[in-house]
Amino acid sequence: MNTGEQQIMDQFTMMMFEMENECINDKKDTVEVSEEDLCPICFYRASNCQIEPCEHVLCKICIQTHLQNNKRCPFCNMEVEKIVDLKPK
Numbered sequence: 001m002n003t004g005e006q007q008i009m010d011q012f013t014m015m016m017f018e019m020e021n022e023c024i025n026d027k028k029d030t031v032e033v034s035e036e037d038l039c040p041i042c043f044y045r046a047s048n049c050q051i052e053p054c055e056h057v058l059c060k061i062c063i064q065t066h067l068q069n070n071k072r073c074p075f076c077n078m079e080v081e082k083i084v085d086l087k088p089k
């Protein structure tokens with residue numbers, strides 16, 4: 001019986017298990033989001049931010065990336081005064 005090999009296999013199995021769990025958690029995040037709540041830019045993350053004053057919604061990562069080179073709303077071109085975090089429903 002080669003216990004060293006067995007140990008490596010156990011570590012590998014644990015690693016795979018953790019990876020699977022992460023995937024499940026990712027899916028859970030997106031499944032709970034209905035389609036109209038998805039960010040209209042990336043269609044992947046939930047819209048969790050609102051632009052003021054125009055009230056367009058999108059995800060924080062997209063608006064932060066966008067604001068790095070453009071201070072206007074990507075949808076209506078209105079100047080962004082601030083970004084408000086939307087509370088999860």
Ligand SMILES: [Zn+2]
Pocket residue numbers: 039040041042043044045058059060061062063
């Ligand atoms: Zn987005």
Ligand SMILES: [Zn+2]
Pocket residue numbers: 051054055056073074075076077078
């Ligand atoms: Zn807008």
